[in-house]
Amino acid sequence: MPIEKALVVGTGLIGTSAALALREKGVAVYLSDVDAHAVRLACELGAGQEWIGEETDLALIAVPPHLVGERLAGLQKEGAARAYTDVASVKADPIADAERLGCDLTSFVPGHPLAGRERSGPAAARADLFLGRPWALCPGNETGADALRLARELVVLCGANVVTVGAAEHDSAVALVSHAPHVVASAVAASLAGGGDVPLSLAGQGLRDVTRIAAGNPLLWRKILAGNALPVAGVLDRIAADLASAASALRSGEWDDVLDLLRRGVDGHGRIPGKHSGPVRDFAVVQVVLRDRPGELARLFNAAELADVNIEDIRLEHSTGLPVGVAEMSVRPEDTGKLAEALRFHGWHVPPVPR
Amino acid sequence: MPIEKALVVGTGLIGTSAALALREKGVAVYLSDVDAHAVRLACELGAGQEWIGEETDLALIAVPPHLVGERLAGLQKEGAARAYTDVASVKADPIADAERLGCDLTSFVPGHPLAGRERSGPAAARADLFLGRPWALCPGNETGADALRLARELVVLCGANVVTVGAAEHDSAVALVSHAPHVVASAVAASLAGGGDVPLSLAGQGLRDVTRIAAGNPLLWRKILAGNALPVAGVLDRIAADLASAASALRSGEWDDVLDLLRRGVDGHGRIPGKHSGPVRDFAVVQVVLRDRPGELARLFNAAELADVNIEDIRLEHSTGLPVGVAEMSVRPEDTGKLAEALRFHGWHVPPVPR
Numbered sequence: 001m002p003i004e005k006a007l008v009v010g011t012g013l014i015g016t017s018a019a020l021a022l023r024e025k026g027v028a029v030y031l032s033d034v035d036a037h038a039v040r041l042a043c044e045l046g047a048g049q050e051w052i053g054e055e056t057d058l059a060l061i062a063v064p065p066h067l068v069g070e071r072l073a074g075l076q077k078e079g080a081a082r083a084y085t086d087v088a089s090v091k092a093d094p095i096a097d098a099e100r101l102g103c104d105l106t107s108f109v110p111g112h113p114l115a116g117r118e119r120s121g122p123a124a125a126r127a128d129l130f131l132g133r134p135w136a137l138c139p140g141n142e143t144g145a146d147a148l149r150l151a152r153e154l155v156v157l158c159g160a161n162v163v164t165v166g167a168a169e170h171d172s173a174v175a176l177v178s179h180a181p182h183v184v185a186s187a188v189a190a191s192l193a194g195g196g197d198v199p200l201s202l203a204g205q206g207l208r209d210v211t212r213i214a215a216g217n218p219l220l221w222r223k224i225l226a227g228n229a230l231p232v233a234g235v236l237d238r239i240a241a242d243l244a245s246a247a248s249a250l251r252s253g254e255w256d257d258v259l260d261l262l263r264r265g266v267d268g269h270g271r272i273p274g275k276h277s278g279p280v281r282d283f284a285v286v287q288v289v290l291r292d293r294p295g296e297l298a299r300l301f302n303a304a305e306l307a308d309v310n311i312e313d314i315r316l317e318h319s320t321g322l323p324v325g326v327a328e329m330s331v332r333p334e335d336t337g338k339l340a341e342a343l344r345f346h347g348w349h350v351p352p353v354p355r
Numbered sequence: 356m357p358i359e360k361a362l363v364v365g366t367g368l369i370g371t372s373a374a375l376a377l378r379e380k381g382v383a384v385y386l387s388d389v390d391a392h393a394v395r396l397a398c399e400l401g402a403g404q405e406w407i408g409e410e411t412d413l414a415l416i417a418v419p420p421h422l423v424g425e426r427l428a429g430l431q432k433e434g435a436a437r438a439y440t441d442v443a444s445v446k447a448d449p450i451a452d453a454e455r456l457g458c459d460l461t462s463f464v465p466g467h468p469l470a471g472r473e474r475s476g477p478a479a480a481r482a483d484l485f486l487g488r489p490w491a492l493c494p495g496n497e498t499g500a501d502a503l504r505l506a507r508e509l510v511v512l513c514g515a516n517v518v519t520v521g522a523a524e525h526d527s528a529v530a531l532v533s534h535a536p537h538v539v540a541s542a543v544a545a546s547l548a549g550g551g552d553v554p555l556s557l558a559g560q561g562l563r564d565v566t567r568i569a570a571g572n573p574l575l576w577r578k579i580l581a582g583n584a585l586p587v588a589g590v591l592d593r594i595a596a597d598l599a600s601a602a603s604a605l606r607s608g609e610w611d612d613v614l615d616l617l618r619r620g621v622d623g624h625g626r627i628p629g630k631h632s633g634p635v636r637d638f639a640v641v642q643v644v645l646r647d648r649p650g651e652l653a654r655l656f657n658a659a660e661l662a663d664v665n666i667e668d669i670r671l672e673h674s675t676g677l678p679v680g681v682a683e684m685s686v687r688p689e690d691t692g693k694l695a696e697a698l699r700f701h702g703w704h705v706p707p708v709p710r
Contacts, residue, residue, distance in 0.1 A: 114557055114559055126642075126644075126704070127704075128644050128704060131644065134556055134557050136557060163553065163556050163557060165553050165557075169553060170557075172554070173553055173554035173557050174554075174557060176546060176547065176550075176554045177547070177554050177555065177557055177558040177559070177562050178557070178558075178559065178561065178562065180543075180546070181543050181561060181562050181565045181566075182561065183598065183601050183613075183616070183617075184539060184542075184543050184565065184594075184598065185561075185565050185620065186616055186617050186619070186620025186621075187539075187594045187597040187598050187601070187616065187620065188535075188536050188539050188594060188620075188623075189619075189620040189621070189622075189623035189624040189627075190597060190616060190619035190620045190622075190623045191531060191535070191590055191593055191594055191597075191623065192531065192532070192623035192624070192626055192627065193619050193620075193622045193623035193626065195531075197626075198518065198520050198524060198528055199524075199527070199528035199529075199531045199532050200532065200626055200627060200628055201489055201518050201628065202469055202489050202491060202518060202520075202525075202528050202529060202532055202533070203532040203533075203627050203628060204469055204532070204533065206533065206536060206537065206540075206567070206568040207532050207533065207536050207627060208627055209564045209565070209567050209568065210536045210539065210540050210564070210565055210567075210568065211536075211620070211623070211624045211627065212561070212564050212565075212624075213561040213564065213565065214617075214620035214621065214623070214624045215621060215624045215625075216617075216621075218614055218617035218618045218620075218621060219614070221617050222610050222613055222614045222617060225605060225610075225613055226605075226608075226610050226613070229605040229606065229608070230605070230606065232602075232605055233601075233602040233603070233605040233606050234602075235546055236598045236599070236601055236602040236605070237598075237599065237602045238546055239539075239542045239543060239546055239598055240595045240596075240598035240599040240602065241595075242542040242545060242546075243538065243539065243542050243591045243592075243594055243595035243598070244591070244592065244595040244599075246538050246542070246588075246591055247587075247588040247589075247591040247592045247595065248588070250580060250581075250584040250585070250587055250588040250591070251584065251585065251588050253581075253584070255577050255580075255581050258538075258577055258580055258581070259573055259574070259577045261538070261541055261542065261545060262538075262541050262569075262571075262573035262576050262577060263573045264541070264544075264545035264548050265540065265541025265542065265543075265544040265545045265548075265566075265569035265573075266541075266544070266569065266570060266571075266573060267544075267545075267548045268543075268544035268545045268546065268547035268548035268566070268569070269544040269547070269566045269567075269569045269570045270570075271547055271548065271552075271555055272544075272547065272555060272558050272562060272563055272566065273555055273556065273558060287481075289481075289483050289486065295656075295660035297652075297656040297659075297666055297669070298653065298656035298657045298659065298660040300656075301650075301652040301653035301655075301656050302653045302657070304652075304653065305650035305653040311652055313671050314652070314669060314671060316668050316669060349481070349482075349483060
């Protein structure tokens with residue numbers, strides 16, 4: 001039996017976005033939040049109607065990690081749904097809370113949609129927030145088949161991709177690919193605080209990329225890191241050790257140790273899935289110089305469209321000073337000649353694309 | 356007296372690009388390289404003619420850092436130019452070599468154009484490689500006024516922005532904003548090598564940003580790091596110490612120490628100049644969902660052009676799975692309403708832009 005009625009508890013960005021996605025699929029959605037304003041706003045956004053105790057097929061608990069357990073216990077007492085899932089970015093602690101509070105674990109499927117956004121709140125919600133994103137589901141031994149089926153259906157209705165993984169493995173995974181990298185980006189950015197402006201006037205795109213996520217909300221990230229402290233600490237220790245070794249290798253002139261780290265970095269980078277799970281480096285890059293004026297990108301992409309070339313990715317490389325930038329367009333290697341030719345035909349300066 | 360004749364020694368990416376820029380400005384350019392093929396290719400690209408000993412106004416020495424000193428000594432013996440400058444990414448060692456070899460330091464202006472590209476060789480050269488980029492000049496006490504004037508003129512002719520800075524300060528600066536961040540990105544990427552694929556299936560844009568530069572050529576970067584070893588080691592030690600402290604703070608639950616690092620990261624990130632020296636965060640972000648098909652970006656930017664809104668920056672946020680992406684367009688805050696309205700009018704889904 002599919003999901004006909006869903007309950008969303010916590011109408012923040014994630015909860016409201018899921019509610020909007022379910023509404024688009026014709027599911028009856030009921031909304032609940034301790035903040036009456038948030039519920040009203042979510043209702044006004046068309047995310048559903050306020051919950052007044054209706055029984056539902058599935059309840060999505062979209063509250064902060066430390067509140068998941070008690071909210072689950074309360075909802076199960078009320079018999080709010082046949083199955084329950086949450087969206088906490090860490091899984092071990094909420095599951096432990098649920099056990100401690102005597103929740104029924106057969107109807108609970110721990111979950112985590114990986115839909116990172118800098119913004120928050122129902123106003124930032126969108127039905128397509130989860131489109132094509134991974135959504136981890138972490139069933140345990142006790143998890144019932146019916147609950148897991150309903151949770152999977154929720155993920156599919158939201159347009160996300162189910163990644164089934166154990167809770168502990170999930171927490172180690174997000175420590176590795178998200179939480180620890182955030183701390184590292186913060187440490188690199190922190191090394192820029194204080195000191196003069198001359199060094200920063202020599203900064204390029206690489207530094208901006210490495211430090212971009214360091215702009216995230218510190219209070220929010222303290223919570224996230226606190227909830228996954230040990231796995232994150234483990235990854236940070238390994239990275240700190242690599243950096244300390246690199247520093248001493250540089251001091252003692254052991255260049256091959258430095259080379260080894262750089263090579264391991266190339267290998268690791270190559271393992272990161274790019275768009276559509278294809279490795280990023282499978283694309284060739286075509287560069288073109290842009291003037292900084294309205295319509296420049298439109299002209300560029302019109303030329304690309306005439307060549308019937310699909311731009312897989314684009315990066316605008318900015319620089320302090322003159323109002324120009326370099327657009328780096330990633331395309332399928334076999335399309336580079338076609339695109340470069342078309343752009344040159346339309347008067348763009350396109351340097352030779354290296355083999 | 357302005358630059359009428361220039362000599363470019365070393366016709367790789369940097370030398371050939373500078374030669375092309377000078378040619379566009381009507382400067383007579385002579386080319387020299389130990390690799391006869393490289394010279395011929397540069398000539399065929401229109402970068403100038405092969406040097407056979409003509410006297411010139413300025414010689415640009417675009418050879419690897421460890422060869423700058425001896426090349427400078429040789430050229431000065433031949434009286435090849437009135438002034439000399441180089442492009443080495445580190446400055447202290449080449450200057451020390453020049454002194455050791457008894458070069459005339461009054462006619463030598465150490466320089467470093469910050470035009471980062473993954474590619475190399477004359478085939479990748481472009482006259483606009485330096486457009487709007489910083490170009491460090493590191494005159495010493497001995498540097499003559501005429502030589503400095505000619506070096507500045509070269510930078511201006513290449514369309515770059517002069518950043519005058521002492522050699523030692525330059526090397527510390529690039530260690531801070533370029534060399535150390537590269538090693539850190541490698542260490543984060545290296546932490547992904549080995550292990551299963553599940554963690555990587557949960558990777559998002561943030562990890563791709565942090566590790567992008569880790570894809571750089573390890574042999575090239577070993578050279579760069581070896582040439583600036585001590586300043587880089589100093590920065591790496593500070594970052595490693597911050598990460599080790601964060602790890603132990605996470606283990607002992609000292610969340611405020613973690614918060615302090617995150618806050619210092621936000622401060623440091625805010626100091627990085629964005630496009631046109633304006634801080635990146637001065638722009639507001641408008642998001643829109645893209646289908647993965649040719650012409651999609653053209654349609655998007657046509658709509659933006661009709662609204663007469665200038666896209667300051669764009670980021671395509673990809674995700675494994677469905678063929679869709681989210682385009683995040685940075686625009687001046689006062690343009691967000693206008694752009695969102697125009698995009699919605701043309702049928703795009705644009706979520707509310709948070710204040």
